[in-house]
Amino acid sequence: MGRIVVVGIGADGMAGLAPPARAELARAAVVYGSPRQLDLLDQSVGAERRRWASPMLPALPTLFDDVEGDVHVVASGDPLLYGVGATLIRVFGADRVTVVPHVSSVTLACARLGWAVHDAEVISVVTADPATAVRRGGRAVVLSRDAATPARLARLLADTGRGESELTLLEQLGGPAERRRDATAQVWATDPPDDVDALNVVAVRYLPDERVLAVLRDDALSHDGQLTKQSIRAVTLAALAPRPGEVLWDVGAGSGSIAVEWCRTGSGCTAVAFERDEVRRARVTANAVAFGVPIEVRGDAPATFEGARAPSVVFIGGGLTQLGLLDECLRRLPVGGRLVANAVTAESEALLVQHYSELGGELRKFQHYRGEPVGSFTGWRPAMPVTQWSMSTS
Numbered sequence: 001m002g003r004i005v006v007v008g009i010g011a012d013g014m015a016g017l018a019p020p021a022r023a024e025l026a027r028a029a030v031v032y033g034s035p036r037q038l039d040l041l042d043q044s045v046g047a048e049r050r051r052w053a054s055p056m057l058p059a060l061p062t063l064f065d066d067v068e069g070d071v072h073v074v075a076s077g078d079p080l081l082y083g084v085g086a087t088l089i090r091v092f093g094a095d096r097v098t099v100v101p102h103v104s105s106v107t108l109a110c111a112r113l114g115w116a117v118h119d120a121e122v123i124s125v126v127t128a129d130p131a132t133a134v135r136r137g138g139r140a141v142v143l144s145r146d147a148a149t150p151a152r153l154a155r156l157l158a159d160t161g162r163g164e165s166e167l168t169l170l171e172q173l174g175g176p177a178e179r180r181r182d183a184t185a186q187v188w189a190t191d192p193p194d195d196v197d198a199l200n201v202v203a204v205r206y207l208p209d210e211r212v213l214a215v216l217r218d219d220a221l222s223h224d225g226q227l228t229k230q231s232i233r234a235v236t237l238a239a240l241a242p243r244p245g246e247v248l249w250d251v252g253a254g255s256g257s258i259a260v261e262w263c264r265t266g267s268g269c270t271a272v273a274f275e276r277d278e279v280r281r282a283r284v285t286a287n288a289v290a291f292g293v294p295i296e297v298r299g300d301a302p303a304t305f306e307g308a309r310a311p312s313v314v315f316i317g318g319g320l321t322q323l324g325l326l327d328e329c330l331r332r333l334p335v336g337g338r339l340v341a342n343a344v345t346a347e348s349e350a351l352l353v354q355h356y357s358e359l360g361g362e363l364r365k366f367q368h369y370r371g372e373p374v375g376s377f378t379g380w381r382p383a384m385p386v387t388q389w390s391m392s393t394s
Contacts, residue, residue, distance in 0.1 A: 001064045001065065001067050001069075001070075001071060002069045002070040002071070003070045003071075003096055003098055004064070004070070004072075004092060004096055004097045004098070005024050005070055005071070005073070005097075005098045005099075005100065006073045006074075006075055006084065006085045006097065006098070006099045006100065007025055007073065007074050007075070007079075007100045008021070008074075008075055008076070008077050008078055008079050008083075008099075008100060008102030008104075009037060009040055009074050009076065009077075009102055010076075010102050010173075011172045011173060011174045011177070012175045013040035013042070013175075014040065014041065014042045014045075016103075016174060017102070020100055021100045021102070022044070024072060024100055025041065025047070025072065025074075026044060026045065026046075028047035028070070029047055029068075030047055030048045030072065031047040031049050031072045031073065031074060032052060032063075032071065032072070032074075033049070033051070033052070033073060033074035033075065034051065034052060035051055037075065041074065047072065060087070060088070060091050061091060073088070077101075077103060077105050078101040078104035078106075078107075080101065081104045081106060082143060085097070085101075103174065105141075105170075105173050105174075105201050106120070106141045106143075106201070108170075108173040108174050109141045109168075109201050110141065110203075112168075112170060112173075112180065113203055120140060120141050121135070121138060121139065121140040121141075122143070123140050123142045123143070125145050126144070126145050128294070130145070130149060130152045130153050130156060131156055131288070131289045131292060132293070132294055133153055133204070134156055134160055134162065134289060134290065134292035135162075135204075135206045135211075135292055136162075136206065136209070136210045136211050137208070137210055138206055138209070138211060139203070139204065139205050139206070140203070140204050141201055141203050142201060142202040142203075142204060143201055144200045144201060144202060147196040147197065147198045147200070149200070149202065150192065150193070150196055150200065150202050151188060151192030151193075151196075153167070153185075153202055154167060154183075154185040154187075156289065157204075157206075158185050158186050158189035159289075160290045161290075162185060162206055162207065162208075163184065163185050163186035164184060164185070164186065164207040164208060165184065165204055165205060165206045165207045166182070166184060166204070166205040167182065167183055167184065167185055167188060167202055167203070167204055168182050168202070168204075169181045169183075169200060170200060170201050170203065171196065171197035171200045172200075177197070215230055215234045215237065215261060216230065216233075216260070216261065216264075218230050221256075221257050221287050222286050222287055223255035223257070223283065224255070224279075224280070224283070226254035226280065227254050227255040228257050229383065231366075231368050232368075233257060233258065233261055235364075235388070236258060237262070239362075239388060240258075240262065240313055240338065241313075242267060242269045242313075243269075243312070244267040244269070245267070245268045245269065246269050246312035247270055247271065247272065247310065247312050248263075248269065248270070248271040248311065248312070248315060249271070249272050249274065249308070249311040249313070249315065249332075250262070250271055250272070250273045250274065250295075250315050251274045251301045251314060251315065251316045251317065251319065251329060252274065252275065252301065252316060252317045252319040252320075253274060253284050253318075254275065254284075254318060255283050255284060256275075256283070256287050256295060256297075257287070258317060259271035259288070259293075260287050260293055260295070263291075263293035263294060263295060264291060270294045270295070271294070271295045271296070272296045272298060272308050272311070273295050273298065274298050274300065274304060274305075275297070275299070276319075281297050281299070284297050285297050296308070296309070301322075301325060301328075301329075302329070305328065305332060310332070310334065311332060311333065311337065312334065312337055312338075313339070313340070314329045314332065314337070315339075315341070315342075316329060317341075317342055320341060320343055320348040320351055320352070321345075321348055321351065326341065326351060326355065330359075330393075333393050334393070335393055336392065336393060336394075337392065337393050338390065338391070338392045339390065339391055339392075340388065341388070341389050341390075342386050342387070343386070343387045343389075344385070348387075352387055352388075352389040353387075353389075355391075356389050356391075359391055360391060361389055361390055361391025362389070362391070363387070363388070363389050364387070364388045364390075365385055365387045365388070366386045366388065367382065367383075368382075369381060370383065
């Protein structure tokens with residue numbers, strides 16, 4: 001096998017291809033693609049047409065072994081925007097893959113709405129949970145999984161208080177059958193369109209706009225009082241120090257406030273929340289949906305550690321005195337991993353002090369006060385002090 005040449009193609013098929021893309025397809029011996037993309041090719045492409053294997057990813061490393069010379073691939077729009085081009089580069093290396101991009105569906109959607117592309121977030125729910133497309137404000141172009149995605153997204157927005165959000169459904173973008181429909185999330189949550197084309201994107205203006213770039217107020221989250229309070233959450237996030245693409249274990253998650261804040265950093269961070277109480281687990285899930293963040297919710301720790309994605313960082317907010325929990329969390333940390341634990345009881349604090357004396361790291365205690373009325377005056381009411389131990393593995 002020679003090189004892999006990935007050619008982007010739009011809903012308008014061969015008519016929309018630039019000369020370099022046409023030339024590549026004209027010289028191709030074998031072309032891979034989905035049935036929809038292969039059907040867009042005309043008689044000028046004499047290559048053997050092969051559909052992707054299913055599942056595709058496990059088959060990729062050896063899929064092209066029987067091809068002599070270059071392999072050609074047709075992909076939707078820009079193959080490097082949530083497309084197969086990026087996957088092929090990851091598997092075979094950039095030096096073996098050439099990409100000939102087409103105009104992306106995101107650029108076309110922004111052009112139809114008069115949006116600057118750099119002002120719109122791009123969210124793919126092709127393989128992700130549609131709940132990850134919920135936002136508290138701003139604009140986004142959502143790449144749909146199928147014809148059911150627009151209605152599912154509308155219901156999610158309505159259910160999370162974003163029913164005023166403005167939705168624009170764009171089908172067959174750039175092709176002769178292109179169609180646009182506009183509605184609010186509340187309207188489509190109640191009466192969704194029933195004739196949606198599977199090839200669609202949804203442009204969303206999220207309303208009301210309640211974006212907060214700092215740590216959330218406590219009342220922004222659903223909770224029963226069992227959450228890390230805002231001021232302590234801020235110093236805890238600073239100690240956790242999220243990095244792009246890292247996985248957090250939130251152990252004793254309560255309402256999941258730390259996991260939500262971790263994922264809101266916008267750097268591809270995800271979380272696994274461990275909580276033994278069934279009602280609180282449901283609350284973690286509700287908070288994850290409300291903020292559109294990817295949190296996997298599991299049961300009691302450490303019983304449900306097995307099978308969870310490996311952590312980059314562990315936060316322990318509850319259950320410290322459970323026999324063996326802290327040591328099991330430390331055992332699961334990778335080299336270079338980090339652990340942060342907060343304690344409010346004397347027994348939990350003693351455990352942290354002991355581990356600090358043995359393993360080092362940093363030990364801090366935080367005390368904060370809130371101003372509250374005392375008759376016609378104002379007094380200071382102390383919150384419970386929080387002892388925090390943080391460390392990293394070498």
